[in-house]
Amino acid sequence: MLDTFTRRLLIGAAAAAAITGLTPALAADPVKLRISTPAVEADWHAKMLPVFKQELEKLAPGQFDVEIHLNGTLFKQGTEPAAMQRGNLEMAMISAFDISKQIPEWSIFTAGYLLRDPEHQTKVFDSDIGKEMYGLVEDKMNIKVLSVGYLGTRQLNLRTEKEVKTPADLAGVKLRMPGSDTWLFLGKALGANPLPVAFGEIYTALQTGAIDGQDNPLPTVRAAKFYEVTKQIVLTDHLVDAIFLSMSGSAWKKLDDKQKDAVMSAAKAAVRYNNENRIKEEAELASFFKEQGLKVYKPDVEAFRSHVQKVYLESELSKAWPKGMVERVNAIK
Template sequence: MKINRIVMASGMALLLLVLAACSGTDSGGAAGDTVTLKLAHTGSETHQYQIAAEKFKELVEEKTDGSIEVEIHGNSTLGSEASAVEQVMDGSIEMTTVSADSSFANTVPEMNVFGLPYLFEDRDHVYRTLDGDIGQELLDLTESQNMKGLGYWEVGFRHITNSTKEITTPEDVKGLQIRVQPSPVWESHMKAIGASPTPVDFNELYSAMDQGVVDGQENPLPTIDSMKFYEVQKYVSLTSHTYSPAIVVMNNDVWNGLDEEQQTAVQEAVDETTTYHREALAEKEEEILKTLEENDVIITEPDREAFREATKDVKNEVKEVPADLIERIENN
């Protein structure tokens, strides 16, 4: 009898150990588990993506009392933007934030709209569009690709940089090899001003400029600063030719696996991060211009009307973007 009691006690102890092991962390969202969300991006530790990702992590973990944990994987450690999008679609990673008009536009073609030159008048026009019906409709298009569009963080208004000369008119760009994002709109955009568009993955861009593979690139000031492009690009032309939002997407199956309270917390965290991000980056722009000047970068104010005129027909060449979408944004 004594032996039987010992055997029974040992069996119960083993069963408890197995049950404990089964109740650990699981990104599948089973009841009682901690959900782990891997959020991948291609930016540096000071890039816009990272700034937003850190705020989102703070907010969502606070709102869920730790039932959701966020792992941030920056610096392209989980692959390029195209790879990150593919992995979100197939569920290999849970979330990513990427420039909407980058390779993401090859998955959701309507996102090419953000590469159309001078579509937006100013930031107010941008935010009215993103925060309204049009922005939501574009987010909804991701569902057909097994993604949940959660919102837009900031990349910003884009400017042209190069290592060769000052740029004040489209004539100055002619013949330059300019790195572009791998989507159709950017081919048309750069050809319209006489540049030679050259697709290069973002994580390879610094070295491509350093080695002379391309003469220049175009990105917002916070990107130029955070990626230290000014070390290999001595001319910045403040063209403000397009605005890029950083779309935030989650694997749809992961989203559906969250309970209602968790979904609400995630959405609120994305929205609050959007507000925080816009304000934080707006405050940094003057500081960034000073940093560029301190690094002997020559900054020019170009003839934007000349650039606008040179690129006015690009919207007619990009068949991936419905004409009525362009018209709605222009009149928004």
């Protein structure tokens, strides 16, 4: 009888110990990752976020709680870096323009005709250049860049009929640009007369002739229906735009090595989804605009490239760029 009782006590104690050992793992709350973006649901860089969430759940089941906040509902566009730095936000998609406000060296990636196409963009940021520039963001902003996504190639969209072949053909053309010094500088470097106009006012400004044209990636031209009030699209390819999926340094440092690997892998999967779909859509849009009656053509892109790069290199902006960086970027094929 005593042996049976003792045996039961031992079994019960072992079971209790086992349960106690499991308790911390079972009780651990998943890591909350809130992602803030101004993107609307139809944007590919919004659609890629559920991919990130799904991939992360596959790689680290139950370890993360990902919340996706679109339309700037959590933080307004441009305020996300500061929110991450304050520890009020875990993740966001930020631009080179956002980063350059705090790290002037990054203004090189706001320059026209530096990156040639989406493939070149990926190669540059996957190279030692990317490691160096991401390192600056981590050291100076306490933000971890996870991966770079293709945001689209900006083209000229004009209400005028005059054919544009070189920058000289844009003399006097009132070109809408976003209202910051770096954006306006790009418009001037293209040869145009840049005017700051809010995005929501572009359609009416084109319609009334307050501006002669605007620049945006082709998916934006279709989504905003600018083709209804313009006559041509000039495929200048003047800015291969990027978006950087990033995490606050404080959130990143709390992860263990396996969790960090899972986050990086999920980020790359999400970016691949974005890039593949965005590139496919852009390739199809030239035909769409032609069907709408617009003239769609390529100018002398090399004339634009050489002129714009010369203007940038002779400007005050380029003084902040890392020495030899333009040549290093150009050398990547």
